[in-house]
Amino acid sequence: MCRRDARCYPASVKGMLCRLVVVGVVLLSPTPSAAGSRALNDFAATEDSQHHGEAVEGAAAWQFALARSLAAEGETEAALEAWRSAVELAPAEPYVRLEFGRFLGRVGRSAEARRQAAEALRLAPDDPDVLRSAADVLLGVSRQEPAALVEAKAALESLAAARPHDVATLFDLGRVLFELGRWEDAARWFERAADEQPGNRALQSYRVSALLEAKQTDRAVEVLEEVLAHDAAFLNGRLQLASLLSDRGEHRRAVEVLSSAPAGQRDDRELRWQLAGQQYRIGELEAALATVEALLAEDPERLRERILRGLILSALGRDQEAARLYESLLAERPRNLDLARQLVKLHERNDRPEAAEEVLRQLEKRLREAGETELGVQARFELLSHLWRRRAWDELIDAAEPAADDPESPLHLEALIFTVEALHRSGRSERALERLTASQAIPLPRRLSEQAQILFDLGRDRAAAAVLQSLVDLDQPEALLAATRVLHGEGAYVEARPHLERILELAPDSTEALYWLGATYERSGDFRRAGEVFGRLLELDPQHAPALNYLGYMWAERGENLDRALELVRRAVAQEPDNGAYVDSLGWAHFQLGNYHQARVLLERAVRLMPDDAVVAEHLGDVYRHLGESGRARRQYRRALELDGDNREQVRQKLERLRESL
Numbered sequence: 001m002c003r004r005d006a007r008c009y010p011a012s013v014k015g016m017l018c019r020l021v022v023v024g025v026v027l028l029s030p031t032p033s034a035a036g037s038r039a040l041n042d043f044a045a046t047e048d049s050q051h052h053g054e055a056v057e058g059a060a061a062w063q064f065a066l067a068r069s070l071a072a073e074g075e076t077e078a079a080l081e082a083w084r085s086a087v088e089l090a091p092a093e094p095y096v097r098l099e100f101g102r103f104l105g106r107v108g109r110s111a112e113a114r115r116q117a118a119e120a121l122r123l124a125p126d127d128p129d130v131l132r133s134a135a136d137v138l139l140g141v142s143r144q145e146p147a148a149l150v151e152a153k154a155a156l157e158s159l160a161a162a163r164p165h166d167v168a169t170l171f172d173l174g175r176v177l178f179e180l181g182r183w184e185d186a187a188r189w190f191e192r193a194a195d196e197q198p199g200n201r202a203l204q205s206y207r208v209s210a211l212l213e214a215k216q217t218d219r220a221v222e223v224l225e226e227v228l229a230h231d232a233a234f235l236n237g238r239l240q241l242a243s244l245l246s247d248r249g250e251h252r253r254a255v256e257v258l259s260s261a262p263a264g265q266r267d268d269r270e271l272r273w274q275l276a277g278q279q280y281r282i283g284e285l286e287a288a289l290a291t292v293e294a295l296l297a298e299d300p301e302r303l304r305e306r307i308l309r310g311l312i313l314s315a316l317g318r319d320q321e322a323a324r325l326y327e328s329l330l331a332e333r334p335r336n337l338d339l340a341r342q343l344v345k346l347h348e349r350n351d352r353p354e355a356a357e358e359v360l361r362q363l364e365k366r367l368r369e370a371g372e373t374e375l376g377v378q379a380r381f382e383l384l385s386h387l388w389r390r391r392a393w394d395e396l397i398d399a400a401e402p403a404a405d406d407p408e409s410p411l412h413l414e415a416l417i418f419t420v421e422a423l424h425r426s427g428r429s430e431r432a433l434e435r436l437t438a439s440q441a442i443p444l445p446r447r448l449s450e451q452a453q454i455l456f457d458l459g460r461d462r463a464a465a466a467v468l469q470s471l472v473d474l475d476q477p478e479a480l481l482a483a484t485r486v487l488h489g490e491g492a493y494v495e496a497r498p499h500l501e502r503i504l505e506l507a508p509d510s511t512e513a514l515y516w517l518g519a520t521y522e523r524s525g526d527f528r529r530a531g532e533v534f535g536r537l538l539e540l541d542p543q544h545a546p547a548l549n550y551l552g553y554m555w556a557e558r559g560e561n562l563d564r565a566l567e568l569v570r571r572a573v574a575q576e577p578d579n580g581a582y583v584d585s586l587g588w589a590h591f592q593l594g595n596y597h598q599a600r601v602l603l604e605r606a607v608r609l610m611p612d613d614a615v616v617a618e619h620l621g622d623v624y625r626h627l628g629e630s631g632r633a634r635r636q637y638r639r640a641l642e643l644d645g646d647n648r649e650q651v652r653q654k655l656e657r658l659r660e661s662l
Contacts (some may be wrong), residue, residue, distance in 0.1 A: 060090035064099070076107055087116075094120035094130045101137040110144035113137055114151070121155060131159040135172065142179070152176055167196045167203075174206060183214035201234050208240065220244060228257075235265050242274050249543050251281040251574045269295065276308060281574040283586070283602070285316050303329075310342060315578040317608030319346050330359070334366050337375055337382070344386060349609070353390045360386060377410045384411075384418050393426035413441050417450070424454050445471060449482035456490055477503045477510060484516050493524045511541050518547065522554055530554060548572040549582050556589040565589045580609030584616045591623055599623050607636075614645025618654075625658065634658055
């Protein structure tokens, strides 16, 4: 069997090509000798006694060798002429055409190369060596001649039938199918090639890539697990498996995969980087910090490690350190919007609104001065959002109105909505209604829902209900969702249910409608149906963090399905490790399971992340009470009362019971 990169010829042209080798050696010599030239002339001459066919064969061989010599010296046009003469003299020889096709491909004459390969295949459709060489020519020109890819596929399929164990053929066929977008078929051919060479890591990588393109992530994970079971030293496979598990939200499994690397690989920088990220996501924050700080000790300037360190410090509640780090990073990269967002979040959490505002105003200024208009618009939106969170209504109106008054502004719609909301929240509701009803830029569902909400807040319930009905009458998913949000804001959960059910008739896979329906059932006290709806949502989107948290917390609060609740909220926290609400849910699930020390660590973090939340303070007080730390429990309960949440009555009762127990 010929090697893939060899020129393989059948016996039918053996005589011609043996002579061709002699001539080729002479012609391809850098400085042919006189004797060599005479030999060439002697070869070219044919005696009258030779058969006509042999004379043609000799002349073809001459032209063949001459073409190769001229090609080697860069004489493209002369080489082309010689090649064409060789083909004319030996039109039935597929190998002459194949060599000509290779040359044509090299000099950019792709269409002609493709025709020569096709003719060679027509002349010898069952010859494995012709199939191999023709496929090579076709693959070589496929970028310029896309149809050649399909022809190469046909040649390779015939070759695979003749040589079913040839790895190169199986691999190339997989590659062609991959390029054609037939990823499942490509994966099968890569699998066959890998079966022939089980230890070939490149083949397994191609196979996994094809499976991923085919959306067969579960199978890709299985393949990588199988490969690593037999080849634990396959570092790239290990890293890819950890990444896939992370994408599926299985961060603990990703940590296990990375941690189980052979000792010789545990110092690999990429492995440690991935490990730090996964440890951060599962809440092993001290371990993550140690890992990333070790990486920074080796290279203190690496941006991604510095950013991750800031995220970890933030999740640990070490906000001052995190803020200093982000300030230094932003000083180095003064137009980086993501760094600014992180710093603003830290300033907001530590009650430094003016500092947060200054970060965003300076960022917007720098971006506009640098001509980065789109990022400047995003920075302005971040500023408006910050002012909204601050409830700085007058400042928000001042910042939003220029864009709200300019229909050409990229922020026109957003600024209008911010302006209307700020007017209403600051007691200028009639002005808000005027602004709202006068604007055609705000989409009708949003416009009507905002109008209904303002009317409800003003106590004009009948007018609000009429606007809400006009919203429902649109009978569109977006309009019905808008109506649902208004009804939820009014506590009208039963009234919201039919609208959500109608959305699911129109759009059965609407995860937003399912989320609101699950919340509707939960707030109406129908916990069984709430669980069913959230379960359906998570089947559609297993990484829907709000649903993971809602269902997990609902079960934890009720003391039901606690192991499952713990798993769900862990997955939510893994997506947003410094989301205080999610960390609180995780801590509460541990509390309900009796894991008080773990609950304490998490809830202390949650209090640092959400210092103004009365429920989180109450939860931490409950942990302290169960750990026998009555003084700390009282302080948290008192803090919860100061925050004046909806839980104040039950917190008063807990404080009273603590006093009675003294």
